[in-house]
Amino acid sequence: MTDPTLIRNFSIIAHIDHGKSTLADRMLELTNTIADRDMMEQVLDSMDIERERGITIKAQAVRVYFEASDGQTYQLNLIDTPGHVDFTYEVSRSLAACEGVLLVVDASQGVEAQTVANAQLAMNAHLEIVPLINKIDLPAADPERVRHEIEEGLAIPADEAVLTSGKTGIGVREALEAVVKHVPHPVGDPDAPLKALIFDSYFDAYRGVVALVRIVDGHVRKGMKVRMLATQTVTDVEEVGVRRPANLPVDELGVGEVGYLITGLKDPSLVKVGDTVTLARNGTEDPLPGYREVKPMVYTGLFPIDGDQYPELRDALDKLQLNDPALIYDPESSHALGFGFRVGFLGLLHMEVVKERLEREFDLDLLATAPSVEYHIFRTNGTSEYIHSPQDMPDPGTIDHIEEPYLKVTVLVPPEYVGPVMELAEGHRASFKDMQYLSKTTVEMHYEMPLSELIMDYFDQLKSRTKGYASMDYEYIGYRTSELVKLDVLLATKIVDALSFIVHKDKAYARGKVLTEKLREIIPRQMFEVPIQAAIGGRIIARETVKAKRKDVLAKCYGGDITRKRKLLEKQKKGKKRMKNVGNIEVPQEAFMAILKVDE
Amino acid sequence: MSSPGDIPTLPEHLYVHVPLCRTKCAYCDFFSLSRSDLPLSVDALTSALVNQACAWGERGLSMRPLQTLYVGGGTPSMLGAALAGLVDAIGTHIGFATGAEITVEANPDSIDDQLVSLLAEAGVTRVSLGVQSFHDDVLHTLGRAHDATRAIAAARSVRAWNLDLSVDLMCGIPGQSMGSWLASVEYAIATGAGHVSVYPLSLESGTPLAAEMLLGRFAEPDPDVAADMMIAANEVLAREGFERYEVANYAKPGAQSRHNTAYWTGHEYLGVGPGAHGMLTTATARAAGFIVPEDAARVRYAIACDLQTGLQPAPRADIETLTAGEAAREDVMLGLRLTTGVDVALVERAGVAGLLGRLAGTGLVERSDDRWRLTEGGWLLGNEVFGDVWAGE
Ligand SMILES: Nc1nc2c(ncn2[C@@H]2O[C@H](COP(=O)(O)OP(=O)(O)O)[C@@H](O)[C@H]2O)c(=O)[nH]1
Ligand code: SF4
Ligand SMILES: [Mg+2]
Numbered sequence: 001m002t003d004p005t006l007i008r009n010f011s012i013i014a015h016i017d018h019g020k021s022t023l024a025d026r027m028l029e030l031t032n033t034i035a036d037r038d039m040m041e042q043v044l045d046s047m048d049i050e051r052e053r054g055i056t057i058k059a060q061a062v063r064v065y066f067e068a069s070d071g072q073t074y075q076l077n078l079i080d081t082p083g084h085v086d087f088t089y090e091v092s093r094s095l096a097a098c099e100g101v102l103l104v105v106d107a108s109q110g111v112e113a114q115t116v117a118n119a120q121l122a123m124n125a126h127l128e129i130v131p132l133i134n135k136i137d138l139p140a141a142d143p144e145r146v147r148h149e150i151e152e153g154l155a156i157p158a159d160e161a162v163l164t165s166g167k168t169g170i171g172v173r174e175a176l177e178a179v180v181k182h183v184p185h186p187v188g189d190p191d192a193p194l195k196a197l198i199f200d201s202y203f204d205a206y207r208g209v210v211a212l213v214r215i216v217d218g219h220v221r222k223g224m225k226v227r228m229l230a231t232q233t234v235t236d237v238e239e240v241g242v243r244r245p246a247n248l249p250v251d252e253l254g255v256g257e258v259g260y261l262i263t264g265l266k267d268p269s270l271v272k273v274g275d276t277v278t279l280a281r282n283g284t285e286d287p288l289p290g291y292r293e294v295k296p297m298v299y300t301g302l303f304p305i306d307g308d309q310y311p312e313l314r315d316a317l318d319k320l321q322l323n324d325p326a327l328i329y330d331p332e333s334s335h336a337l338g339f340g341f342r343v344g345f346l347g348l349l350h351m352e353v354v355k356e357r358l359e360r361e362f363d364l365d366l367l368a369t370a371p372s373v374e375y376h377i378f379r380t381n382g383t384s385e386y387i388h389s390p391q392d393m394p395d396p397g398t399i400d401h402i403e404e405p406y407l408k409v410t411v412l413v414p415p416e417y418v419g420p421v422m423e424l425a426e427g428h429r430a431s432f433k434d435m436q437y438l439s440k441t442t443v444e445m446h447y448e449m450p451l452s453e454l455i456m457d458y459f460d461q462l463k464s465r466t467k468g469y470a471s472m473d474y475e476y477i478g479y480r481t482s483e484l485v486k487l488d489v490l491l492a493t494k495i496v497d498a499l500s501f502i503v504h505k506d507k508a509y510a511r512g513k514v515l516t517e518k519l520r521e522i523i524p525r526q527m528f529e530v531p532i533q534a535a536i537g538g539r540i541i542a543r544e545t546v547k548a549k550r551k552d553v554l555a556k557c558y559g560g561d562i563t564r565k566r567k568l569l570e571k572q573k574k575g576k577k578r579m580k581n582v583g584n585i586e587v588p589q590e591a592f593m594a595i596l597k598v599d600e
Numbered sequence: 601m602s603s604p605g606d607i608p609t610l611p612e613h614l615y616v617h618v619p620l621c622r623t624k625c626a627y628c629d630f631f632s633l634s635r636s637d638l639p640l641s642v643d644a645l646t647s648a649l650v651n652q653a654c655a656w657g658e659r660g661l662s663m664r665p666l667q668t669l670y671v672g673g674g675t676p677s678m679l680g681a682a683l684a685g686l687v688d689a690i691g692t693h694i695g696f697a698t699g700a701e702i703t704v705e706a707n708p709d710s711i712d713d714q715l716v717s718l719l720a721e722a723g724v725t726r727v728s729l730g731v732q733s734f735h736d737d738v739l740h741t742l743g744r745a746h747d748a749t750r751a752i753a754a755a756r757s758v759r760a761w762n763l764d765l766s767v768d769l770m771c772g773i774p775g776q777s778m779g780s781w782l783a784s785v786e787y788a789i790a791t792g793a794g795h796v797s798v799y800p801l802s803l804e805s806g807t808p809l810a811a812e813m814l815l816g817r818f819a820e821p822d823p824d825v826a827a828d829m830m831i832a833a834n835e836v837l838a839r840e841g842f843e844r845y846e847v848a849n850y851a852k853p854g855a856q857s858r859h860n861t862a863y864w865t866g867h868e869y870l871g872v873g874p875g876a877h878g879m880l881t882t883a884t885a886r887a888a889g890f891i892v893p894e895d896a897a898r899v900r901y902a903i904a905c906d907l908q909t910g911l912q913p914a915p916r917a918d919i920e921t922l923t924a925g926e927a928a929r930e931d932v933m934l935g936l937r938l939t940t941g942v943d944v945a946l947v948e949r950a951g952v953a954g955l956l957g958r959l960a961g962t963g964l965v966e967r968s969d970d971r972w973r974l975t976e977g978g979w980l981l982g983n984e985v986f987g988d989v990w991a992g993e
């Protein structure tokens with residue numbers, strides 16, 4: 001085993017686009033971890049979608065060997081954490097596998113909301129924070145100002161902050177030196193029974209579930225029988241190894257080391273992020289702190305446009321879930337849309353990514369209904385239940401009260417945008433808590449608001465109202481009582497279940513009105529008139545009409561127009577195929593998302 | 601057939617495209633140039649068009665006199681006396697059948713007594729006049745180069761030389777009231793025209809008119825208003841003895857455009873000039889040197905829209921081929937635009953009999969006397985039918 005004093009486990013944390021992945025690449029290069037010069041850009045973001053969007057969804061771990069200026073060679077384990085609030089729990093588990101972090105701040109952008117949020121996570125985990133000011137090659141770089149922001153805003157001493165450019169490679173060696181110098185080495189008991197933290201897992205089609213682990217005490221070898229404490233699963237260790245970044249088997253992982261375990265298990269739900277691995281016999285009974293069950297926060301209905309694709313959709317979800325146990329789903333049937341699934345996600349980004357992967361990797365055409373949250377319904381008869389689809393809302397007469405999930409939202413903006421942010425908050429039932437200046441150029445504002453309002457286009461609105469300057473972060477603070485009602489939408493006097501949504505009583509009227517107007521624009525004219533109504537418990541609160549189509553013909557159709565006309569007809573036909581037939585009304589997919597764009 | 605042996609003959613219908621206009625109208629996205637932008641002289645353009653037409657006769661096809669010639673644009677009347685020369689030259693080199701229909705398009709800004717007399721002398725039988733409206737404010741919105749007075753004068757000249765007159769009108773124009781629209785229809789009838797075409801304005805992206813709409817200078821045209829205007833025009837014209845024989849075309853008995861009818865009834869035609877289209881059976885196309893796939897039955901070509909190369913004797917062309925089934929479905933689609941509709945034999949050949957049967961349930965099509973037609977309620981909703989017919993499902 002490696003002497004723990006020569007090991008450093010660290011993570012790079014940053015606001016999105018501050019250069020985390022680029023910097024990680026440079027570190028791999030510098031340590032000759034990837035010799036191949038045609039290495040894929042940003043090795044750590046390995047999924048297509050991750051690379052395209054520049055976000056990290058799965059945690060990763062890479063071991064590199066670094067010869068420091070003290071002449072010693074160190075084993076550095078770089079753990080790349082997911083870069084989005086949807087995955088805060090996963091981030092916290094990745095951080096729990098480390099002793100320190102490199103806090104990367106863009107030299108021109110300065111401290112942003114996720115910088116603050118990530119720094120707080122690191123502080124809560126009692127990690128050593130090494131500040132690093134990146135992109136100093138930029139003409140707009142202002143390291144002095146940023147140093148100030150880090151000290152003032154985050155209360156982290158930054159006079160020794162490393163100055164780097166992931167682009168040119170400047171300062172990358174110094175960054176690794178700083179890791180060696182400031183990040184404490186791991187401490188553990190090599191003679192105690194195995195105790196390891198699972199900070200991520202993935203599914204390998206040939207090998208089964210693979211867990212990424214950090215050894216806290218003891219050691220693990222191939223052939224050992226191990227047990228996971230939360231799920232009480234016992235299994236054999238088929239292989240242990242390290243990621244460089246390809247899997248490289250090793251004989252043993254000892255105290256402080258990071259690597260992978262191949263369990264041979266076929267059921268990913270048995271291997272949970274945050275769980276503790278120990279020996280099957282005479283192991284520890286004392287789990288590592290911080291484990292919790294992850295629960296989806298946002299739910300949506302996913303339906304195949306072509307009903308025949310239902311089995312394919314189910315298979316695709318099964319496959320995705322293998323690598324993404326946070327994804328849960330149950331069959332859902334809708335009068336309007338047929339058979340599909342109610343799918344739960346960690347957040348909106350998670351939802352988008354999953355939908356995109358289903359369409360892209362599995363070649364499915366999907367229709368998503370507007371996302372909803374999980375409501376807690378308390379009945380007058382004393383029972384209670386959670387629902388996550390407006391369709392499951394019981395008769396209002398049987399409801400005593402309803403609770404919905406609330407968030408604490410942190411917004412960072414330049415002072416001149418405080419007004420617009422306040423205004424937006426009011427429209428989203430957010431209550432203002434407090435506000436403080438992080439620096440002359442940055443104000444930190446705190447709100448409490450329902451998650452259901454956050455998913456109502458809040459983030460896009462925030463960005464557009466602040467010309468892109470605002471950054472945002474949030475955390476869950478539990479359930480609170482709200483006066484909520486279910487709003488139904490009727491097309492041609494029939495309720496379209498997939499368009500129903502749950503809304504605060506005081507907002508119902510306005511949202512119903514705007515929604516019917518939006519739908520009138522979205523739903524194309526048909527051969528007959530289509531009345532659109534919004535109703536609460538049978539009472540119509542808004543009405544619009546899509547008039548019957550009167551004219552749909554190309555007037556001019558001479559020699560040269562004939563080919564063009566055919567092409568036009570083909571295009572029209574294709575457009576129709578992308579729509580969902582509800583009753584005999586052709587409804588475009590965006591209609592089911594219209595409620596999210598209702599900004600009254 | 602009059603052709604000697606098995607050598608395919610040239611189509612009997614010829615379209616010549618003249619890409620010249622005085623100014624660009626605000627709604628127009630056709631290919632046309634002003635005289636100063638034209639890279640060659642009017643005479644050179646005219647002789648290039650004639651050469652291109654005659655070149656077809658040198659491609660191993662046997663010539664036969666044309667049943668119809670249509671000189672369109674652009675604005676053919678901008679050629680002035682050269683237009684008469686063009687018609688004359690085609691008559692000399694290719695020839696016109698007895699009673700041939702020879703149409704030229706003209707705009708009121710570039711036609712007068714003198715030109716009409718030259719055209720009549722050259723054998724032109726019909727003038728299609730781009731009037732669009734008899735109201736100066738509407739003409740102004742459209743960016744047309746003439747006013748109502750000139751339109752009336754132009755129509756009078758055509759009639760004075762006893763040529764058949766067709767008047768083009770446009771509805772659904774921003775600022776146009778139903779009253780002013782119907783007045784324009786009445787004016788058109790009063791000119792003595794035997795043929796009237798009625799089009800709703802369509803806003804093509806990239807045109808100045810579309811840009812003005814985006815800038816909020818006027819509201820997006822309401823398709824219902826255009827529909828109301830088309831229906832109202834239909835009533836007025838019917839009362840005055842005009843029959844709607846196609847979606848947008850009205851004629852007094854015997855005054856239908858034979859050239860355009862050829863487009864809609866599956867006849868071969870040649871197209872000449874930049875951007876012009878032609879349609880040939882594969883036999884003709886192969887004889888003319890096109891390389892055509894085995895299973896094709898029909899060839900459509902478009903002359904590449906390049907004045908420099910487009911006017912060479914052997915023009916570069918974009919080619920599209922259709923199978924027998926596709927060609928039949930295309931004929932059903934086009935034939936249904938006509939009030940006479942299509943006969944059941946063609947429908948059978950196109951394999952859409954079952955489909956039309958089903959669509960009859962929607963009230964858009966009906967069958968009588970062994971012909972399928974759009975219903976009275978369906979004439980403005982043809983695309984609902986055509987899309988399915990073309991898809992063959
Ligand atoms: N000029 C400059 N651009 C950089 C630097 N590091 C990263 N970038 C660019 O910043 C963007 C975001 O970088 P990335 O590493 O994906 O950021 P991440 O979201 O934190 O992983 C990319 O367009 C990079 O090319 C740097 O040091 N200088
Ligand atoms: S006259 Fe006809 S072709 Fe010429 S610009 Fe006007 S609309 Fe276009
Ligand atoms: Mg990244």
